[in-house]
Amino acid sequence: MQSSAIPLHSTPVFQPKLTNFPPKNNYQFLFRTNFFTPRMASASSLSGYYPIRSLKVDSSSIVTDDDANGFSTLMEYVGKGGLNVGDDLAILLHHIQYACKRIAALVASPFNSSLARHIGRSAAAGTDVSGRDAPKPLDIVSNEIILSALRNSGKVAVMASEEDDSPIWLNADGPFVVVTDPLDGSRNIDASIPTGTIFGIYGRHVELDHLPEEEKALLNSLQSGKRLLAAGYVLYSSATILCASFGSGTHAFTLDHTTGDFVLTHPNIKIPPRGQIYSVNDARYFDWPEGLRKYIDTVRQGKGKYPKKYSARYICSLVADLHRTLLYGGVAMNPRDHLRLVYEANPLSFLVEQAGGKGSDGKNRILSLQPVKLHQRLPLFLGSLEDIEELESYGDVQQKVNPGYEV
């Protein structure tokens, strides 16, 4: 139980010095935030971590409240008074959360469109960035931020990112492999619609250590979702929320901008077994197979197993659509081959399962799939256990017609 004595922080009011803005020809300011900059964090610089050990945690020992403050931060939660995930993973998380605070600052910055133009020009030299799926400049910047955080952690052997053609080999001694979509939903960014970062963490396959770098980087990145040690997303919205699982429940932490800490606000999220919301781009209705059409027609008329008329909600930003689904229940889906197994479907299915829900491609459990290609795409259905099972019972729910859409 959270203590009711949550301290109220006074928000500092900064007087902008108008003469300083915008800074002249210098976009570096966008990378600076008021948060602490971790360099190479070490176990001794992060108080209270036990030496490295496996991720088997005793959830009965998890401390969710800090006596002094009435809340616990992400780093306290994973430290020795909480989950005690071990030094290596705690250090890695420290760097990932810092990277996400930088991305949060970037997407909320009044200058991000100038940055987009600036970086867009350099990225465009010799490259066609006009296509719908072409990386947006903020994708590229976010990718760089995550890459530098993982490198600085010293704990990552390989990073595989949706933004890169191939995985990047970082450190032969790094115990972890990180897969990531650094900025999902970035097509929404110019309208300030929520976006998110997704990440999954695996152990490095030591038995592959003898292989050439390129080969072991790829094989380490193609691990089945069943092997995830931890996964998470960060939602950049009216609040910045880091939602993570280390294999013992799904927990969400909200960024307190006054302290720079992610504070535990949603311990042990349990997705309702039924929701009353479906989330899909239903302009695609006429490209859907019969089974999916029937399912949606049925639930929106209140004729499904749950006799309520379902409502539609679709942000078109996977992290935001999933976050709502975790809290309110229902189904978030993209029935066409669009979302990526490695960077999106696996980490998010892990979180959903840890919250008691289900992640499916319409036929199979996502976490049981063996990725064969790094950028493999598939239909994705995430949500309440009973809703997903009902949807799967319609059989024919994967959209095969995928013409590529203009918006």
Ligand SMILES: O=P(O)(O)OC[C@H]1O[C@](O)(COP(=O)(O)O)[C@@H](O)[C@@H]1O
């Ligand atoms: O165009 P659709 O099929 O509605 O797809 C929308 C989905 O695509 C995404 O924008 C991801 O696309 P990208 O991986 O190409 O960025 C999700 O955030 C969103 O859920």
